[in-house]
Amino acid sequence: KELSPANPTANDLLARVIVYLGRIDEAERQAREAVELDPLSVATQFNLARVLLYAGKLDEAAAAGRKIAELQPSSSSSHRWQVLVAVQRGDGETALREAQLEPDPDFRRFELALAYYVRGDRQASDAALADLVAIGRKGLDYQIAEAYALRGETDKVFEWLQIAFDNHDGGMLSLAVDPLLRGLHDDPRYKNLLARVGLPAAL
Known part of the structure; x- marks a missing residue:
């Protein structure tokens, strides 16, 4: 990072590493800098959404998730963060709506298993989870x-x-x-x- 202060990849990679070590504030700063340097990058937006979710900043995490879907609608997991934010809020309807829009069929199973459970539809959640396990x-x-x-x-x-x-x-x-x-x-x-x-x- 010190060698490439204006390199979005350096910021992004550093944020990816340190967030897992619990250095969430620093990871957020690096992830935001990466997005500022390359606002059209799906990868940097994806990482920012992840860090913001872990930081508990749900509105901003959902906004970053929506940006991913806007930039690359067919991208795998492009609705993951919107689903996870809705799950954290206990909003089953939003979680289900976003999960149904997920383009990746395998991640869609995962997101549906969560969304149906939060929505209170245990049978549908069981079915989605069984598919995921399979x-x-x-x-x-x-x-x-x-x-x-x-x-x-x-x-x-x-x-x-x-x-x-x-x-x-x-x-x-x-x-x-x-x-x-x-x-x-x-x-x-x-x-x-x-x-x-x-x-x-x-x-």
């Missing part, structure tokens, strides 16, 4: 764990976090800052996983 070996192990976390099925969460860990799923980097996993923070299994991944204690 294709879970396609790199969505961590997302399956997140879906079970929302539902409060703790043993299933750890089953899938272990699978994600064994498969080197990149989602495991979010372990310390993921708002969907806050209910696990006092569980010794969670603290053990943090140590195994090499992450600091959860915020």
Whole structure:
């Protein structure tokens, strides 16, 4: 970063690393700078949305998510952050509407599993989650764990976090800052996983 102060890639990559270490304020500053330097980049907007969600700045996270969908409507996960913001707010209708717009069929299953659950439609959530589990070996192990976390099925969460860990799923980097996993923070299994991944204690 010091060598390339006007390089959006440097800002973006630094933000991606330090947010997982819990340095959210600094990550937000770097992510915002990356977007300012390259406002038409889907990658920088995506990372900004992620950081803002972890920072609890839900309005801004949703706005960054909408910008992604505007810049590249067919982009995979272009509605993910809008869904996750709505889930955090308990807004099942918005979560479902955004999930149905998700262009990636696998991430759509994940988002629908969350949205239907928040909306109170357990049967539809079960069906979406079953579909997600059926294709879970396609790199969505961590997302399956997140879906079970929302539902409060703790043993299933750890089953899938272990699978994600064994498969080197990149989602495991979010372990310390993921708002969907806050209910696990006092569980010794969670603290053990943090140590195994090499992450600091959860915020």
